[in-house]
Amino acid sequence: MNHFLDIHKTDPADLRRIIDTALSVKQARAGKPKGALDADQPLKDHMVALIFEKPSTRTRVSFDVGVRQMGGQSMVLSGTDMQLGHGETIADTARVLSRYVDMIMMRTFEEDTLLEMAEYATVPVINGLTDRTHPCQIMADILTFEEHNGPIKGKKVVWAGDGNNVFASFAHAAKQFEFDLVFSGPQPLDPEEALDGLYTTERNPREAVEGADLVVTDTWVSMHDPQSARERRHNQLRGYQVNKDLMDHAKPDALFMHCLPAHREDEATSEVMDGPNSVIFDEAENRLHAQKAVMRWCLEG
Ligand code: CP
Ligand code: NVA
DSSP: OOOBOOGGGSOHHHHHHHHHHHHHHHHHTTTSOTTOOOSSOTTTTOEEEEEESSOOSHHHHHHHHHHHHTTOEEEEEEGGGSOBTTTBOHHHHHHHHHHHOSEEEEEOSSHHHHHHHHHHOSSOEEEOOOSSOOHHHHHHHHHHHHHHHSOOTTOEEEEESOOOHHHHHHHHHHHHHTOEEEEESOGGGOOOGGGTTSOEEOSSHHHHTTTOSEEEEOOSSOTTSOGGGHHHHHHHHGGGOBOHHHHTTSOTTOEEEEOSOOOBTTTBOHHHHTSTTBOHHHHHHHHHHHHHHHHHHHHHO
């Protein structure tokens, strides 16, 4: 049984296989209606629990649709409606759920909650975002990059903004997929120390994006950040907005990515988000294909 908990915890050869599978399952469905079943049905007779302790549009819908396309059944569960962590321990919930379902996808706050679920579950557990990482997003982003601009190995990826959970998964991916990652943001919002050595820092965003093949940003205030930090963060991050002027300093064919949801005119302008280099909606679509490949890999184990 394979858990998909983080990119740095997954073997590079497996990560490559997941991306290749994602591309082939995507191509096999080309032109079919969204509700059409895949030719093979790897989740036939399988039940998948999708647990959300935070809001979600993309993760929720793409996992639900992906399970159904692969012939399985899904149930979307809200953390607040469950006994999760307050009525009983995570370990007990994990053992109980494992008696009912064949796979668990979880979006939560503390990473420890996910790890405890994985430790005690006897079915695969998938990380649908924690305060620390968002690996499924980055698998979709790698797929998206390679569809547009070829192999990501050796390419230059620049992150402008907050050193948050999505950045952390990019940093893990930089090592596993062998690309160069530059962080450009204010020192108080630097990534956590555990990621040191996986990326370089350039405080000046214009210099950072010089020669970039991909420019990425994310919201300035994440779901786990206190709303009281909003104004301070906006002041700290304003100079790192991805706008046309910044994109003009990157390579002419540099892609622009944002995992969404976005706050238009804050971390990125609509001119960039809707511009010719933006692949934000391909990223969103590729969540579906990448996660289907992740779920196949989890079952293989
Ligand atoms: N990018 C992403 O995970 O979006 P949701 O929060 O809508 O799931
Ligand atoms: N960094 C964001 C990503 C949302 C998909 C958050 O954690 O809120």
